Amino acid sequence: MTLPTYLLKLMGSRVLAALAVLTGVLQIIDLLEVTTQILDRNLGAGGVAYYAMLRAPRLIEQAAPLAVLAGCLFAFGKLAGESAVTALRSTGISAYRITLMALPAVLALALVQLAIGMVIAPRTDQMLSAWWQASAPQDASKKITPVTFRLANEVVVALPRDPDGRSLESVIIYRRDQAGRLVERTTAPTAVWEAGRWTLIKPRFETLGIKTVSQGSANTMDWTQDLQPADVRAMAAGQTLVTPQEASRALAGGLSMRPRTYYETQLQRAWAAPFACIVMLLLAAPASMANFRGGGATLLVQCLAGGLLFLVFDGAFTALGENGAAPAILAAWAAPAMFSALGITALIYLEG
Incomplete structure (x- = not known):
């Protein structure tokens, strides 16, 4: 040897x-x-x-x-x-x-x-x-708390009630401009995952102008492809571990719940x-x-x-x-x- x-x-x-x-x-x-x-x-x-x-x-x-x-x-x-x-x-x-x-x-x-x-x-x-x-055992009395996360220039608050992660309830979307100023708020009772993207059901809009606020509504509206059902399940479970792939997605405008420096x-x-x-x-x-x-x-x-x-x-x-x-x-x-x-x-x- x-x-x-x-x-x-x-x-x-x-x-x-x-x-x-x-x-x-x-x-x-x-x-x-x-x-x-x-x-x-x-x-x-x-x-x-x-x-x-x-x-x-x-x-x-x-x-x-x-x-x-x-x-x-x-x-x-x-x-x-x-x-x-x-x-x-x-x-x-x-x-x-x-x-x-x-x-x-x-x-x-x-x-x-x-x-x-x-x-x-x-x-x-x-x-x-x-x-x-x-x-997990089904507990009807368990209180589901809203989750807050970011998608590119949007801050989203929603209830992840669906265990499969294919729907969100009480969705509120705050859209910001490049300077971080609020320009629009969108609310919807439900958002569902269909055909590889999210759709808002009966959304209502409030767009902020310089001195005015414009309102509108629709029956359905395409929302985003950056949020996956697996992301929703992870948020509902309180999962804190971030994989390199998730960090890359967050830096590219995908789901993020922490500062950009964390993902970097x-x-x-x-x-x-x-x-x-x-x-x-x-x-x-x-x-x-x-x-x-x-x-x-x-x-x-x-x-x-x-x-x-x-x-x-x-x-x-x-x-x-x-x-x-x-x-x-x-x-x-x-x-x-x-x-x-x-x-x-x-x-x-x-x-x-």
């Missing part, structure tokens, strides 16, 4: 083991919160299994960076404990090359995380949302999140230089602390970007860039 193959096998096995453990822990915590609700809906053990299967992609996506950190620390710690790195360095193989040999295993997981975030998880989220709402940050985060796996590798790489006879365990703790600190900074920068306090590109990429530089600097210093 060649050295690159051995390192790749060692790194891959440790990272996959850490990923399985972390995903399992997250899955157990998640199921503890919802198992009672699933059983109350008479879905049985099959319902619990189905829920766990649909939640698994999101949990894998969340666990991937920590799995890389833990797996790399175990792998590099094993090499350091066996003095394998010292032997390799004596033959002219540097710590940089050892890190590069471990990179393919981490890069593979980063690509899997990207595929999950971009393709797989958005679909399983929709399937889970539809299944959860379809199995989420779109940047979708691409930056998988890079966290590579950052974790760079932060864990100095552990390969640990000398356990001279207190090398401290270096492993420092590498672990660096990885956890990266997650804290990454979350803080993301929150700043979502609230508009920092540019979206800075909010998404600042922490990965800073901590990548930190890991590389530590490795250069230890390599001498």
